Amino acid sequence: MSEHPAVPLLEVADVATGFETLRGLVRAVDGVSFTLERGRTLGIVGESGSGKTVLSRSIMGLLPHHGVVRRGSIRFEGTEIGHASPKEMRRFWGDAMAMVFQDPMTSLNPVMKIGKQITEAIHTHLDVTRQFGNELALSLLESVRVPDPERRMGEYPHQLSGGLRQRICIAVALACGPQLLLADEPTTALDVTVQAQVLDVLAQQQRERFMAVILVTHDLGVVAGRADDVLVMYAGQVVEKAPTATLFGNMKMPYTEALLRSIPKLSEPSHTRLAAIPGRPPDLVAPPPGCRFAPRCPYAQDKCREEMPPLVAAEAPGHEYRCWFPVGSTPVSIGPSSGGVA
């Protein structure tokens, strides 16, 4: 791999991924671009159907073989991997980029001991002795704060709790010292107190290794505390992109605002009426012309429904949004045109 400090670690340019289905081509990801530097955390926020999971899998190259159509360029340290075959990607997997998945119950092999699952990753990429592999595995377990690591090495996944399993998945992912870690909803299946622990571990590892992390989640709270930059996705597109503080302090995209307002907050009194977003996300096979959020947007005007807004820059550096009439520019108009219920 090339050593060009000037080249960003990950460059995603106009990436699109579509799936062929009986109904037509589902445009799961429809033109996403961003860059990621070492040591930074990017949070990708969106609901189901927004394309965030497909995007992370497209970056890793973990898509099915058939019925998938891809476009655009993904460069890792300058090397193009967007159309690489699984065989070519194997050089990168584990070694340069690794992934942690949502469900720790199914991410670990139920019939293989924990120790073996970690050392297997180690031996695939590093040419080391078994002794060294075991020691490395032990130190990895310690670094992800797994208590009593020697005992855990010999245990099976079903003997551990969800939080422990997820931390072990992180250990497996980190085994060969990747430069990029993709975490796809790593804490969604976990309890809230365990969630905090796992995210702490992730953050600590990132600092120590100067790793880049992409944190995919639907939880704006998780992103608020842990990400440097945030990408908000809706219906396969990026609708807002900003450093975290800027996003929460000065959001431009009505969807981001609506999302925030619809979440019940601890600071609000009980029985506060939630500002729910009416309707549902659009059909990804035949999305409407114009802005995809327009049918549900309280600020929507005719222009929104006719013309797709481009991603434009806001005043703050690194802040982009996709809206003709961003938050703060017009008063709330009549209401959404077509709603329906979700």
Add this chain to the structure above:
Amino acid sequence: MPEQPETALDAITRDAADHATPADAGTVDFAAVTSGPETARRRRRGLRVGTWVAGAWMVFVIGGAILAPWLPLDDPQNSVTDLARKGPFAKAGTAPGHLLGGDLNGRDMLSRLLWGGRTTLVIATVAVLIGFVIGGLLGLLAGYFRGRTDTILAGLFDVFLSVPAVILALALVTILRTQPSASGRSSAGLDPEVALIIALGIVSIPVLGRITRASTMSWSEREFVVAARAQGARHLRVLFREVLPNVLPAMLSIALLGIAIAIVAEGTLSILGASVQADQPTWGNMIASGRQVIAIAPHVVFEPALMIFFTVLALNFLGDAIRARFDVREGAL
């Protein structure tokens, strides 16, 4: 078919090179993908070719079986002069009008195959029907109520399954049917065809029972079953209104396979001498009796064998198609 996605992808990557700027101006043009809508249209045509062919074959076989009495066929039990051991499409003058030749006794093969199909299919279908109804019912009860009911029923299934199927069937047929005895008086018993049906039926009960039980157990765990009970529904109502409709596709698919297996089993039992008498044809006993002349008149064995082969294949295809068609489509969250 692998060609098209390749070229579409190439076209797209070429296009992508032109739009290099990251901050792009809007939607990606997927119209460049030509394979998408077309492949979708192709798939939308529904059933695969194999399923259509399988269906056509079964229509032919079943149609022939049902219509046999009315078709202009030779009597399957009486020989025709000079037809013995003549192969299909025998030379001109020797076997006119006998498309598939004659068997070792000179009986018309085509007629015997159609009549034989009739008997074989009746045996197989009714036997599996017994298994379906009785085994299905027992499986439903075992899988839904669990506990002691399940222990007893599953135990019963296991006992029967532990005996090799052919031996069990053979034993049952022998017990059940009329035995011609040396003294000239036959012992009481059933008509061999009926005995065969019952024997194969009993053998298929535990098979269908276990499949139904497994499927019932998995469907009974679903929350809509709990919800129905929470509405105040009695157990039987829940079983037949909520669980059964979901278990039925699995049962049907297995039943079709079961018919295929029963057809082959009939053939095995014929060779062991436990099937219907050779005069009344079944595919199985045609093979059994034709073995003697396999060297000089192989068509006598191969024609029924091929009938069995294609029918079993067709039933497999149809069983698969049913399963695929009824696989529950879960909604999107």
Add this chain to the structure above:
Amino acid sequence: MAGTGTAHLRPEGEALLRVEDLVVEFHAGGGRVQAVSGISLDVVEGETLGLVGESGCGKSTTGRAIMQIIKPSGGSVRFEDQELTKLRGSALRRLRPRLQMIFQDPISSLNPRRKVGSIVSEGLDIWGTGDAASRRAKVDEVLDAVGLDPETARDRRPHEFSGGQCQRISIARAVVTEPKVIICDEPVSALDVSVQAQILNLLEDMKARYGLTLVFIAHDLAVVKNVSDRVAVMYLGKLCEIGSPDLLYAQPAHPYTAALLSAIPEPDPERNGEVPSLLQGEIPSNISPPSGCRFRTRCPRAEARCEVEEPVVRQVALGQFVACHFPLEPGESLETGDVLAEFDLA
């Protein structure tokens, strides 16, 4: 085993649903596991009781035990002045229309082979309420009330609907028999964020329209706060704290409640950053729970007494009850209290 007490229950006769010392045991791995160990709750008519806790706390089991879907191993459940645990067969079934339940997984709680109209009408069909025409009218009414168009929805099957719509259908099914109490078992946990808000608003609307009383079980504290009039916090089969949401969340008395609240990531970059989590270790297993106070193994305030003596529920403020030997004072923060040791629990 000493129960956690009933000090927080309101006088008999006031509550529509009253649970006392509920115990639910399972057979697991050769032994007996208590999922619920002596919970007492009550709900007054028109109230929403929120039941919150993490996995393994027994909240879902409590809900199902109240419904008698799971048979309680001990304790009492009184509904409308009848002792549910003593009812069997048709006597219990007759109560069902008045005590309904909504489930977590919207797809799995609807029969994929049945039409929506038939699913919703099931409660009426079982009991033969009214004639076919009036039943159909009622079904149309509730479908409309949950925001679905009866004409198009009635003849469709569940897989044609989204998760949020399926949950609406479940709500319609629960409401069609005009129940008094609905137990909601994590009704929004499986839904998308923006859909959650719609369903929560819908539940409030239905409650007002049909005069419902709800027991709302969830793990998301913010969601529970939003819908509830009273919140009960559970841990490992026991009750920790119960009180009004505004008070409870502002001044939690139980250390577990405080730790839970601090672990929630708020969508506010100022508040977060890296607050070190106050709870170490994992939730212990139900098979052999810690002696005395079950929370002591992870509690930064635990002392010798906590190991020996199980705390009993007592009042600490108006409407606020807690089961703890050393509850937090109003205004006291968990972080500044003495942190004895960091327990890393296996």
